[in-house]
Amino acid sequence: MKKLFLLGVLALMAIGCKSTSATTTKLDRSSQVNIKGTWTVSSVSYPGSEYIKVNSFGLADSKCFVGSSWKFISNNNKGDMSLNSSGDCPYFSSPITWFVNKDGEFVLKILNAGEKAKKVRDGYVLRVANQSETSFQLLDKIDVGGSMTDVVYQFNKTN
Structure with missing residues (x-):
């Protein structure tokens, strides 16, 4: 019985000590401010x-x-x-x-x-690349025939 209890405690410790995910890391404020706008x-x-x-994004063909x-609003992380x-x-x-986040995700x-964001369990994590005042890219990794490849979304500022 003691062995089962010890295994249970070790399993809980292993689960509790797993690395942080993309949604719990610190924010990259400068990248966010640069994305602000339409x-x-x-x-x-x-x-x-x-x-x-x-x-x-489970919505339509790319x-x-x-x-x-x-539209991205950087001070409250909302938009449409x-x-x-x-x-x-x-x-x-x-x-x-x-x-x-700080990892550029x-x-x-x-x-x-x-709907409140905290009620939504599903989301998407993409990499920010080639960011400037007037453009940036979001890169999404997909599996094509067993090989990972990037889908590149090119954003251009409209205002």
């Missing part, structure tokens, strides 16, 4: 994009995000995003919460109207 996705690219489809509008309806692309609009939650 942005448009000007392109989405990845190797083999002419042959495979990527369902971005190509539907070209022309989408994103919307997709334009065209061809096979659905219209979609939603509030979001977001932040950039962009953490995003897409919310339903009136």
